[in-house]
Amino acid sequence: MAPGSGKLYSSPEGRIAGLEDMLGMSIDPVGQMDTMVIALGCAIFAITGAFVVAAWIKHTYRPIRAKNLPLTTVLYISGILWFVGDLPMNGHVLLKGAFSECKFWNIWVRVLFCFIYTSVLSIRCYALDRVFNQNKPTKGLVYYLPSIFFIGSYIAYSIVTTVVPGHLTIGYAEAVELCTTSKGYVIATLSLLWLNWAIIITMMIRLRNIQSTFNEFYEFLLICFFGIAAMVKTTTVHFTHPEYPLLLKYRIAETLGDVFIINGIILVIMAYPVVMSLVRNKEYEREWLLRLRTDGLQDMYEANLNLRAEGPVHYARMNGSDPNQLEKNIVEECKRDSRFFDTHRFGRHNHEQEDAGMAQDIGDGYRALEGATVVPHNRGVANNHCFETQSVSSLDTVDGCPKGRRIL
Secondary structure, eight states: OOOTTSOOSSSSHHHHHHHHHHSSSSOOOHHHHHHHHHHHHHHHHHHHHHHHHHHHTTTTTTHHTTTTTHHHHHHHHHHHHHHHHHHHTTSSOOOOGGGGOOIIIIIIIIIIIHHHHHHHHHHHHHOOOOOOIIIOOSSSSSHHHHHHHHHHHHHHHHHHHHSSGGGGGGEEEEETTEEOHHHHHHHHHHHHHHHHHHHHHHHHHHGGGGGGGGOOOHHHHHHHHHHHHHHHHHHHHHHHHHHHGGGGHHHHHHHHHHHHHHHHHHHHHHHHHHHHHHSSHHHHHHHHHHHHHHHHHHHHHHHHHOOOOOOTTSSOOSSOOOHHHHHHHHHHHHHOOHHHTTTTTSSSSOOHHHHHHHHHHHHHHHHHHHOOOBBOOOSSSSTOOBOOSSSSSSSSHHHHHHHOOSSO
16 A cells, blocks of 8 residues: 555556456556547547537528527537546546546536436427427427426436435545446436437437428437437446446547547537538528428428528518419519529529429418418429428418527
């Protein structure tokens, strides 16, 4: 034992040799590879951060606003703190000084923000379900109750596991400079995470009928693939190799696996609209608005998300409710904007035919707003199909939509 301390070993080399004898296995000390893992993780988060910053710079761009930028930012910050908690808990730094506070780093940093990360995904699913499946706004106590419940539950869990003695949850073994966790604590924590992902999958299934512009179902399908892969990885490692922080290949796999999944999910949500805002700004926004209107979702987009789709194909305010006059005004507005046709994906050709096709499309959209069941004009898009909307009863309802309605 080192003189004047509770440690068994007087040097790092002696500690490694003693642990190898005690555990009957080879141990990989913290070294250069751990530093490289930390640097790589920081670089990946920096790339994702650049997308988040670019999204905030372009926050008025409607396809980006539809991705719920505030909630995605919370997702990113939670992911960073999750990664920070991974570093001491996965054995990439020596557990000395501040890093020896195992309960703080595990319960209040790693686990809590892992819970918050997955909860944000659940809340995002719930917000989309509330708007597009339930035709309800994203405001009011009922809307915020799930968020309050999630956050309150996780804080309560963190408080309870903190006050419970370390031998029942997680504690610090000063003699060997290791964090020790009980099997019951591991099972309880992983069970809550699995429950989170079960909720996300359930909500995702409810999003499958949202049409092409808000195709969150396909995004969440990929997100759930990442999430389930992470859970299988973490569960397997914790039960088959509970000593994984002492083994280089396992701790690297655990940490980098979390880094790739955390950032991959955020990039699935944000990367495409951000890239399009930089390389095809006007063209992509116009195509996005056309799909939005064709899908019959623009009324819900404006009324429930407070993201008014003003532009060449916006639902303009009219003194009367004559759809034919409204169609004429919008077509004329589009015709005056030559860039709309110059950058259209079908290229330059007979503008009279384009005007007629646009008038047909706009007419379909407005008849849908009046509650009719419509077969949208077919442009060869596979997912254009019959739709029915009941969220507004007249054009005036759209223009008079309440302010302040958005997802968080």
